[in-house]
Amino acid sequence: MKTLISCFLLVGILLFTKACAKEDQFASEECQFADPNLEAAIRNAIGKSEGPILKPDLEGLRVLGSECENITDLSGLEHCINLQVLHLSFQQVSDISSLSSLANLEQLSLAGNRVSDISPLSKLTKLQVLDLAGNQINDLSPLSNLTNLKWLDLTGNQISDISPLANNSGISKGDKITLELNPLNDEAYEVCIPALQERGVSVLFDPRL
Numbered sequence: 001m002k003t004l005i006s007c008f009l010l011v012g013i014l015l016f017t018k019a020c021a022k023e024d025q026f027a028s029e030e031c032q033f034a035d036p037n038l039e040a041a042i043r044n045a046i047g048k049s050e051g052p053i054l055k056p057d058l059e060g061l062r063v064l065g066s067e068c069e070n071i072t073d074l075s076g077l078e079h080c081i082n083l084q085v086l087h088l089s090f091q092q093v094s095d096i097s098s099l100s101s102l103a104n105l106e107q108l109s110l111a112g113n114r115v116s117d118i119s120p121l122s123k124l125t126k127l128q129v130l131d132l133a134g135n136q137i138n139d140l141s142p143l144s145n146l147t148n149l150k151w152l153d154l155t156g157n158q159i160s161d162i163s164p165l166a167n168n169s170g171i172s173k174g175d176k177i178t179l180e181l182n183p184l185n186d187e188a189y190e191v192c193i194p195a196l197q198e199r200g201v202s203v204l205f206d207p208r209l
Contacts, residue, residue: 033076041067173200
């Protein structure tokens with residue numbers, strides 16, 4: 001019996017030691033940011049002007065935006081997993097793959113960038129406000145499952161097919177979509193926009209030529 005109890009105690013000590021080692025490893029893991037302007041914005045937001053940026057430093061970061069200038073690379077932003085509001089308008093961003101893990105995002109602005117592929121947004125189901133105006137987007141299928149969207153600006157892209165928006169059951173009465181300055185196809189005018197309007201969605205679009 002004593003031998004059995006000793007074995008249990010030994011196993012418990014080993015498991016506790018292993019857990020502590022993992023926690024220490026997490027706390028000491030440095031987060032790298034390829035773009036110095038993004039790193040500067042992060043440092044400003046978390047109040048850490050020098051020294052390595054560690055994962056625990058980013059745990060309390062909920063809002064990022066006003067500090068951002070001339071950013072081209074979002075690598076490293078995937079470590080900011082608790083971000084709820086992110087404003088990256090009028091930067092020089094084309095690749096947004098680093099945003100795919102930011103599952104807590106509720107507001108995202110990427111207006112005035114160079115984005116064409118928005119597939120990294122497909123699992124950000126908490127998004128309510130999304131500004132993608134002034135980019136190079138033509139495929140809206142990644143937005144079809146973002147059922148919490150309330151406000152969506154797609155002004156000035158290359159969009160013809162808006163069926164993913166019409167098929168998004170979460171977009172409903174009181175929500176707003178802006179589609180101006182896009183080459184909308186016949187289906188958009190004849191089927192999708194009327195369907196959205198019938199559900200009480202406010203849709204802004206250019207008159208059909």
